Structure formats: structure tokens, C-alpha cells
């Protein structure tokens with residue numbers, strides 16, 4: 551007889567996890583051989599594999615990396631490199647050292663550790679509307695109660711935030727994606743950050759700053775961080791990642807923490823997985839320290855900038871007349887769009903991929919309350935060259951026309 555899994559599984563696992571719609575769309579893309587505007591990850595043709603192989607080779611020359619690694623927070627050399635990098639980039643206050651940097655299995659693990667550390671059943675947290683769905687999944691699993699605050703092109707709207715904070719009671723943290731936000735592509739200006747930080751101070755909450763796309767800016771002025779703006783106060787936790795600028799499968803990210811929290815978070819790490827593979831962290835350190843970073847990034851920027859422009863132009867030309875409006879961001883991977891007459895975008899996305907073999911992500915999944923995102927849609931240009939962009943946009947236009955006349 552089979553065990554009664556439903557009864558044995560915790561409430562968290564039995565009832566709070568659900569199949570991801572992004573996963574479904576990506577599976578359909580593969581199954582149907584469709585053109586895909588779905589994946590929010592770097593393009594495989596830009597993976598620096600030869601250089602990475604050399605970095606891994608050098609790591610294999612360090613036998614100590616294969617021991618049961620003693621630094622639970624992660625390889626010291628990489629933590630120190632990250633602290634120095636963040637400071638030289640104007641992202642961190644002077645006090646940041648390797649002691650306050652915890653390496654993570656991608657920034658997603660950082661999100662998980664923070665959820666575990668802060669959220670108890672029923673705790674309120676503030677999320678942006680829209681926001682990154684895998685963070686919602688992690689926070690929801692932990693029992694979070696979401697209070698959502700809209701963003702505009704300059705980031706979180708402070709007046710809307712204050713309205714929520716005034717009536718919400720205690721809020722554990724504000725989760726915000728500051729650069730080229732997933733999915734909207736919006737970037738929080740420093741002016742907005744000052745206002746939001748001030749509200750966090752006044753209402754006694756803290757800020758979780760998620761920043762995986764920062765180094766993918768194709769034009770415009772870079773903005774600072776909440777982390778540096780918070781100075782000595784220690785009110786901000788920063789999540790960084792190498793996924794978007796090296797390769798996502800390397801799974802190395804980091805948490806930069808207020809000093810008072812670093813020890814506890816490392817204890818939490820030990821209780822979860824003791825430590826992460828030092829060999830991978832060494833390869834990332836070796837890869838990053840040996841790089842002429844500005845020219846390395848400029849090469850990525852050149853490619854992504856032209857892909858962004860090609861997809862934006864194709865979508866405007868082909869689908870603009872059918873009601874699609876899009877926002878073009880200064881960096882990142884995403885075009886955020888609206889097709890006001892499409893009420894059920896999940897239904898249309900399934901229709902478009904089956905009828906015309908074109909995949910994209912319906913916007914509703916980026917809202918803590920899916921009723922909020924009617925008519926919105928996310929397109930990723932990261933893996934789409936000019937030819938694919940034009941063909942994909944033509945297919946989308948055909949799908950829109952036939953869907954409307956059904």
C-alpha cells in the first residue's frame with residue numbers, strides 16, 4: 551500500500567507549492583519547437599565557457615578546495631573580492647568586508663534564507679506589483695501575507711507605500727528589485743530610494759534589495775543602491791548574483807548583510823547545507839578577478855542592446871496595430887507590455903503557442919494577486935536575435951488577429 555503522502559507532507563509542501571506557469575510555457579516551447587520570448591536568462595552563445603574552463607582548471611590545482619570546506623559563509627577570497635567590488639562600484643558602505651558577505655546558491659537561495667530567517671506564518675511583507683514570481687513562491691511557502699505596492703518607471707511609488715504602511719501593522723521587510731526589474735524593466739531612482747528608505751525607517755521595517763540585473767545597463771546613468779544609502783544604519787540586505795553576467799548554471803550569488811546579522815545568517819546556512827561547493831566559488835573568483843570587467847560587460851551590453859532594439863521594433867511594427875503597447879528599459883532582459891483588450895492572458899498565451907508556436911509569459915503571474923495583471927505580458931529579448939524577433943512578432947500578430955476574431 552502507498553503511504554498517504556498528502557497526510558505526511560507538511561502543510562508548506564502539500565498546499566503552498568504549485569506548478570509554475572513559466573515552467574509550463576518553457577516546456578511547451580520545447581515540445582512544439584516554438585520561438586520563445588520566455589526565458590529570463592542569458593544567451594548560451596554568450597557563455598564564456600573557455601575562460602571558465604581555465605578557471606576551473608586552476609581550481610583543480612588547489613587540493614584544499616576539495617576538503618569539507620571550513621568557511622561556511624563561502625570562499626573567503628570571493629567574499630573579499632565581492633566586498634571590494636561593491637565598494638568600488640559605489641554600492642556598499644565602507645564597513646563592508648568579507649565578514650558580512652555570505653555566498654549563496656544563486657540569489658534564489660539568498661531569498662530562501664531570508665524567508666526562513668524572517669517570515670513566520672502570517673507575517674506581512676511588502677512586495678512590488680508586479681514582482682519576481684519565484685520570490686513570491688518562496689515567501690508564500692513560508693506563510694507570508696503579501697501587501698503589494700505598485701511601481702512606476704522610477705520604482706516603488708512612495709505615496710502608495712506609505713498608504714499601505716500606515717494601516718498594515720508591522721511589516722517584516724520590503725522586497726524590491728531595483729534595476730531593470732523582473733518583469734517591468736523599471737529601475738528605482740536614487741531619489742525614490744531615499745524616500746522609500748525614509749519610510750522604512752519611520753515605520754520600523756527593513757529593505758531587501760534584489761539586484762541581479764545591475765550590471766546589464768545598456769544606456770543611461772547607473773543608480774546607487776539602498777545598501778549604500780543606508781550607511782551605518784544596517785537597515786538593508788542586498789542580494790547579488792553572477793547568474794546574469796557569467797552563467798546561470800554556475801549557481802553563485804551572495805547576500806551582503808548588516809554586521810549584526812551576518813553571524814546568525816551563517817548559522818542558518820550551516821543548518822541548511824553546511825556549506826556550498828568551494829570549487830565553484832574559486833572558479834568564479836578566478837574568473838572575475840582576472841577580467842577586464844568594463845570591456846567584458848561592454849561586449850554583453852552590445853549584444854543585448856541590439857536584441858532589445860530588434861525585438862522592440864518588431865513588436866511595435868507587427869503588434870502595435872493590434873493593440874500591444876510596450877516599455878523599453880535601459881537594461882536587463884525584459885520588455886513589459888500591455889494588450890488591454892486581452893482579458894485572460896494565460897488563455898491567450900496557451901492559444902498563441904499552440905496555434906502559432908510563439909511563447910511568452912502572461913503578466914498575471916508577476917502579481918501577488920493574479921487578478922491585478924489583466925492584459926499584461928512579459929517578453930524576454932536575451933536569447934532572441936533580429937531574425938527570430940521579426941518572425942516571432944509576425945507569429946504573435948497572427949495569433950492576436952485570429953484570437954480576436956474567434
Ligand SMILES: Cc1ncc(COP(=O)(O)O)c(C=O)c1O
Pocket residue numbers: 590655656657658659682727732760762790791792793798802803
Ligand atoms: C529578480 C530576480 N531575483 C533573483 C533571481 C534568481 O537568480 P539566481 O538564483 O540565478 O541568482 C532572478 C532570476 O531570474 C530574478 O529575476
